[in-house]
Amino acid sequence: MSEMTLCEKVLARASGKDSVTPGEIIEAKPDVAMSHDNTYLVYRSFVDTGATEISDPGSIAVVLDHRAPASTVNAADSQKEIRRIVKEFGIGRFFDVGSGICHQLLVEDGIVQPGMLVIGSDSHSTTYGAVGAIGIGIGAMDMASIWAKGSLWLKVPESIRLEIAGAPRLGVYAKDIALKMVSELGPMGADYCCIEFHGSYFSTPNLSERMTLCNMAAEAGAKCATVPSRFFKNEVTHSDSKSVRACELPDDKAEYGRELSIDAGALEPLVALPSLVSNCAPVSSVEGEPIDQAFLGTCTNGRLDDLMIASSILKGRRISGGVRLIVTPASREIYLSAMKNGIIETLIDAGAVVTNPGCGPCMGAHQGLLADGEVCISSGNRNFRGRMGSSEARIYLASPATVAASAIEGKIADPRSYLR
Amino acid sequence: MNLKGKAHKFGDSINTDYIISGKYKFKTLDMDELATHVMEDLDPDFCSKVTAGDFIVAGKNFGLGSSREQAPLAIKHAKISAVIARSFARIFFRNAINTGLPILICRDADRIDEGDELEVDLSSGLIINRTKEEELKAEKLPPIMIRILEEGGLAEHLIRHGGFEV
Numbered sequence: 001m002s003e004m005t006l007c008e009k010v011l012a013r014a015s016g017k018d019s020v021t022p023g024e025i026i027e028a029k030p031d032v033a034m035s036h037d038n039t040y041l042v043y044r045s046f047v048d049t050g051a052t053e054i055s056d057p058g059s060i061a062v063v064l065d066h067r068a069p070a071s072t073v074n075a076a077d078s079q080k081e082i083r084r085i086v087k088e089f090g091i092g093r094f095f096d097v098g099s100g101i102c103h104q105l106l107v108e109d110g111i112v113q114p115g116m117l118v119i120g121s122d123s124h125s126t127t128y129g130a131v132g133a134i135g136i137g138i139g140a141m142d143m144a145s146i147w148a149k150g151s152l153w154l155k156v157p158e159s160i161r162l163e164i165a166g167a168p169r170l171g172v173y174a175k176d177i178a179l180k181m182v183s184e185l186g187p188m189g190a191d192y193c194c195i196e197f198h199g200s201y202f203s204t205p206n207l208s209e210r211m212t213l214c215n216m217a218a219e220a221g222a223k224c225a226t227v228p229s230r231f232f233k234n235e236v237t238h239s240d241s242k243s244v245r246a247c248e249l250p251d252d253k254a255e256y257g258r259e260l261s262i263d264a265g266a267l268e269p270l271v272a273l274p275s276l277v278s279n280c281a282p283v284s285s286v287e288g289e290p291i292d293q294a295f296l297g298t299c300t301n302g303r304l305d306d307l308m309i310a311s312s313i314l315k316g317r318r319i320s321g322g323v324r325l326i327v328t329p330a331s332r333e334i335y336l337s338a339m340k341n342g343i344i345e346t347l348i349d350a351g352a353v354v355t356n357p358g359c360g361p362c363m364g365a366h367q368g369l370l371a372d373g374e375v376c377i378s379s380g381n382r383n384f385r386g387r388m389g390s391s392e393a394r395i396y397l398a399s400p401a402t403v404a405a406s407a408i409e410g411k412i413a414d415p416r417s418y419l420r
Numbered sequence: 421m422n423l424k425g426k427a428h429k430f431g432d433s434i435n436t437d438y439i440i441s442g443k444y445k446f447k448t449l450d451m452d453e454l455a456t457h458v459m460e461d462l463d464p465d466f467c468s469k470v471t472a473g474d475f476i477v478a479g480k481n482f483g484l485g486s487s488r489e490q491a492p493l494a495i496k497h498a499k500i501s502a503v504i505a506r507s508f509a510r511i512f513f514r515n516a517i518n519t520g521l522p523i524l525i526c527r528d529a530d531r532i533d534e535g536d537e538l539e540v541d542l543s544s545g546l547i548i549n550r551t552k553e554e555e556l557k558a559e560k561l562p563p564i565m566i567r568i569l570e571e572g573g574l575a576e577h578l579i580r581h582g583g584f585e586v
Contacts, residue, residue: 025562025564025586026586027584027586038487038488038489040449041449041489041490044449045574045575048575049574049575049578049579050578050579051578072447074447074448074449078449120487121487122486122487123485123486123487123511125487137487137511138487138511138514138515139487139488139489139511139514139515139518139519140489141489141515141518141519141573141574141575142514142515142518142574144574144575145518145574145578145584148578149578149583149584151584153564153584153586155562187433187481187484188433188480188481188484188507188509191481191507191509191510192510221481221484221509221510223510276433363437363442363486364437364441364442364443365442365443369443382435382437382485382486384435384437384438384485385437385438385461386437386438386441386442386443386461387437387442389443391441391461
């Protein structure tokens, strides 16, 4: 039997085959299928297929996070419908308003485990690779086909072996490495590919950092991204299923379409300039650019370590007059931990607005939209024109540390001077 | 299937926020209403310029960004008959096929200019530019995708076959 990458192993198992090769089209059954506020759209397409029952309700997860709590009557109507659908069809896992962001919750609750195939109707479903799973983002119709038939069509992606070596210097975080990755690959450099991460950077297990990296792989077009569980064996819950556990690691002689490397130790803090994620530059090159809003949150960087880094910088300081700092914890658990640790108090003392857990203003639905001509520095994942409100606003992406330092100065700032 | 119409030209990396902004996708699921906002941030008058059957012609990586299926659906409801691009981002690509919006990958898409009159034969992938009297060839899609497109989308495919015909 041919040697396979981690992704190929998972897809072979999910399609009931001994092996698969890149380019092959398969019918795959996911272990977990997640949809969020677009579940009502999924349901409409599910009805269109003529199905009357969900094939495997236990494998379905639904999370209300994108505009939670509802920002419009339409949103409220749709969420009401979703609650009815969850009940009527016996959907296994439901996370209502206030629980947090879908990707965070599925990892936090141990629903996603190494070697699993997870399909999500959200483009950042690549995040599940942080626990050694294969997470693939699709649209509502594909999710409807999973509800109806238990499966979907997939093209087996070519795998890219991306080695991240070294330890980052002071002020450099997983987000900076992720921005470097996207700028090296370009916005379509990993299109239709799986990025399989390796390298000494992963020798210290840090789930949150791996989530940031796998999450941002989507911005290079990746279909999925994953870190083999050898790097974090004792940090996560493994599946009870022998066949799932057999897919946790790639074969030694697996073939990769490309091999790339990033020296994490050589990086300085980066920002993505408006309005493309791959448009990266050292923070030093845009220092002093005035900002109106700083946003700390999202499935990319709204976790406890992110809030902790920001609060360590903001402790005993105030954000600049005229600047809004919006903080959106990625989950209720993170929110509560941050409260118990005094992080939330520090952030509020510094002048932050803390929202309920969820996606916050990341995709321009609510909780802090931008006006014409305004500038935002965000710890999120996309800086497209119009993403967070006005199409005449500009968005920079950066690490939580850079976001916090910039909020203090009211202009884009290098976090390193606050860390020494 | 033969399609006829004029080209509306866009550049590289047209993302799903440009195709249909998040602020509208959360407002309504009425696709005809969403269709009036297609490409609004790039061209506020886009919708009124489209005659039924016209094409969107773009550069590389069309449809990058979010998984919103409203993107191909709103284009379809704006009466665009097909999108021709040098390449597509993967989620948009599969959403287009699943919702029955024809797409053509054509490396020479940049030879087409704004307003050119086009004729497209979907099954062969032949694009005839009547304005320039030039023939361009699009890549052939895998058979399963052509079948789903011809049947009008994945829902119809599943009804007709009771499952996937991979």
